[in-house]
Amino acid sequence: MRTLSFLILSIGASIFLPSALMAAEPITPIESPADVDTSKVEIGKQLFFDPRLSKSGFLSCNSCHNLSMGGSDNLTSSVGHGWQQGPINSPTVLNSAYNLAQFWDGRAADLKEQAAGPIANPGEMAQPHEVALEVIASIPEYVKSFNATFGDDSITLDRVTDVIAEFERTLVTPNSRFDKWLTGDEDALTSDELEGYQLFKSNGCAGCHNGPAAGATLFQKMGIVSAYETDNPAQGRYAVTGKESDRMVFKVPTLRNIELTYPYFHDGSVSTLEEAVQVMGDIQVGRRFTNVETAKIVSFLKTLTGDQPNFALPRLPPSTPNTPQPNPYGAL
Amino acid sequence: MRTLSFLILSIGASIFLPSALMAAEPITPIESPADVDTSKVEIGKQLFFDPRLSKSGFLSCNSCHNLSMGGSDNLTSSVGHGWQQGPINSPTVLNSAYNLAQFWDGRAADLKEQAAGPIANPGEMAQPHEVALEVIASIPEYVKSFNATFGDDSITLDRVTDVIAEFERTLVTPNSRFDKWLTGDEDALTSDELEGYQLFKSNGCAGCHNGPAAGATLFQKMGIVSAYETDNPAQGRYAVTGKESDRMVFKVPTLRNIELTYPYFHDGSVSTLEEAVQVMGDIQVGRRFTNVETAKIVSFLKTLTGDQPNFALPRLPPSTPNTPQPNPYGAL
Numbered sequence: 001m002r003t004l005s006f007l008i009l010s011i012g013a014s015i016f017l018p019s020a021l022m023a024a025e026p027i028t029p030i031e032s033p034a035d036v037d038t039s040k041v042e043i044g045k046q047l048f049f050d051p052r053l054s055k056s057g058f059l060s061c062n063s064c065h066n067l068s069m070g071g072s073d074n075l076t077s078s079v080g081h082g083w084q085q086g087p088i089n090s091p092t093v094l095n096s097a098y099n100l101a102q103f104w105d106g107r108a109a110d111l112k113e114q115a116a117g118p119i120a121n122p123g124e125m126a127q128p129h130e131v132a133l134e135v136i137a138s139i140p141e142y143v144k145s146f147n148a149t150f151g152d153d154s155i156t157l158d159r160v161t162d163v164i165a166e167f168e169r170t171l172v173t174p175n176s177r178f179d180k181w182l183t184g185d186e187d188a189l190t191s192d193e194l195e196g197y198q199l200f201k202s203n204g205c206a207g208c209h210n211g212p213a214a215g216a217t218l219f220q221k222m223g224i225v226s227a228y229e230t231d232n233p234a235q236g237r238y239a240v241t242g243k244e245s246d247r248m249v250f251k252v253p254t255l256r257n258i259e260l261t262y263p264y265f266h267d268g269s270v271s272t273l274e275e276a277v278q279v280m281g282d283i284q285v286g287r288r289f290t291n292v293e294t295a296k297i298v299s300f301l302k303t304l305t306g307d308q309p310n311f312a313l314p315r316l317p318p319s320t321p322n323t324p325q326p327n328p329y330g331a332l
Numbered sequence: 333m334r335t336l337s338f339l340i341l342s343i344g345a346s347i348f349l350p351s352a353l354m355a356a357e358p359i360t361p362i363e364s365p366a367d368v369d370t371s372k373v374e375i376g377k378q379l380f381f382d383p384r385l386s387k388s389g390f391l392s393c394n395s396c397h398n399l400s401m402g403g404s405d406n407l408t409s410s411v412g413h414g415w416q417q418g419p420i421n422s423p424t425v426l427n428s429a430y431n432l433a434q435f436w437d438g439r440a441a442d443l444k445e446q447a448a449g450p451i452a453n454p455g456e457m458a459q460p461h462e463v464a465l466e467v468i469a470s471i472p473e474y475v476k477s478f479n480a481t482f483g484d485d486s487i488t489l490d491r492v493t494d495v496i497a498e499f500e501r502t503l504v505t506p507n508s509r510f511d512k513w514l515t516g517d518e519d520a521l522t523s524d525e526l527e528g529y530q531l532f533k534s535n536g537c538a539g540c541h542n543g544p545a546a547g548a549t550l551f552q553k554m555g556i557v558s559a560y561e562t563d564n565p566a567q568g569r570y571a572v573t574g575k576e577s578d579r580m581v582f583k584v585p586t587l588r589n590i591e592l593t594y595p596y597f598h599d600g601s602v603s604t605l606e607e608a609v610q611v612m613g614d615i616q617v618g619r620r621f622t623n624v625e626t627a628k629i630v631s632f633l634k635t636l637t638g639d640q641p642n643f644a645l646p647r648l649p650p651s652t653p654n655t656p657q658p659n660p661y662g663a664l
Binding site for chain 1: 381382383384388389390395398399400401402405406407411414415417591592594603604606640641642643644645646647648650651653657658660661
């Protein structure tokens, strides 16, 4: 009798309380923010695509966080001003509002602080902030937009990074097949994908890759069980905190859209999901996944690809005679 | 009595025969093509934005023919593989289907022939055609699209350039204010703009800049009245024909969207429309335009900005383990 009651309650719960079931999963549905300032989003979108924020006039935020390609550049490390090779793999901008902090080492607290970095970084866009601001202020259509949004003509770094961050907040990718399954569509996943998810959970992957972004909620050492072999000199959080215990501690990347954001890890050294899963098994959870297990986990990971950003290609307002000229070929 | 009849006939013509008036103007309305193959256009659009057609995995057609910026890169000359400086200003891809031939020197007969050039050019995208084809053939979603369009899986250079060219055929910019005026809206232009257009015609500019693209219908010598001073070594049609008479003879560029496609001329040496108009006056028609005349001509030229391409940012299908890897940092 007690067994029967329990069974009835269980069935009742699964039919009438899907939210209770959802709460039991380490990965939770991801949703677009409801409270964005659309006026800021529109300016931020233009600036995200505007190469005039770079010294060369050739590189934009979208060059390395390409929204046609999962918000990444699919390169081991990015191409910067003068074709300088970047020091680290460019993380996806998709769902980056969910990151506990920005950059692999978390040195920026939020998207707004992050946005200022690459513009002025001599190895990336290489444009002094004051010149970037001068460029924007020289273009009447931008001035008009800032005026409409902020109530006056002042173009400041604070406002520029504010609107770029507001645009980036919209770059959320809901409605993946995994989200559909999470929210009650039992047919959304195949049995292999579900088994892959069970393996993901039962082997400890969800200990770090959890929450709506399936990651991004904590810093973790790269190489918990055994050391990670790499030529890349990045030391992660250590560069920010100076603590020995933070050596090789990086922000756990989101697994959302992981199918699109190859190559993998902070050094971009691994080009396939299969290899990435096996390396993670080895060095993080001490499990040598079989090829069959790996294939199932990879099939689960591919269900995390959600709706990609969907908007009209932005149109950028033309420069004027007052606009500082791009300088692509000067000395670095 | 004859005067009165003439007046009545004139009024009648202007009221009832706007097409007759239109025919009298050297610049004619531009219209989007009606007969495009939308299936080809969609693949071509993706390939136009796909940096995997380049050796680096970083440069796409859109890098130098940026559809957010008038189909140009707004640089003196373009950035190629490894940050090589291009030899000539990147012409706009907008309305390029109207060009009598492609490239400044007309060395490609049409868009299809043109599209093959930059992909394999070692100074541009630097990707051997066979590798570019291998990349596309390794991506199931592309194969599926080619199959749906052509009836089989074969990915050939002929088909790739065919779909890119078909997409480019759609990059027409109708509905400029000048077109509205041409087609009967008398209030579409200000009096300054109309006076600028009259100056444009009465000073011989329309001798070369005519037709729906306001140019692109013939080759012409750069420096008819006096020599054009430039450090750029390009010799125009001479490079194609070897005829002395073709030295410094270039394709007359379209003036459509000229406000967006700075800097100007084949060497990209002039950054403002005002200077461009004055140089053209000097060396092509032997007229030293006053500042007032120049301003009026420039105000007319700005009425040639039409509807810019309007479509959703393309989404690119991900690579697979079979996709040739990008090679951004290898030897040039």
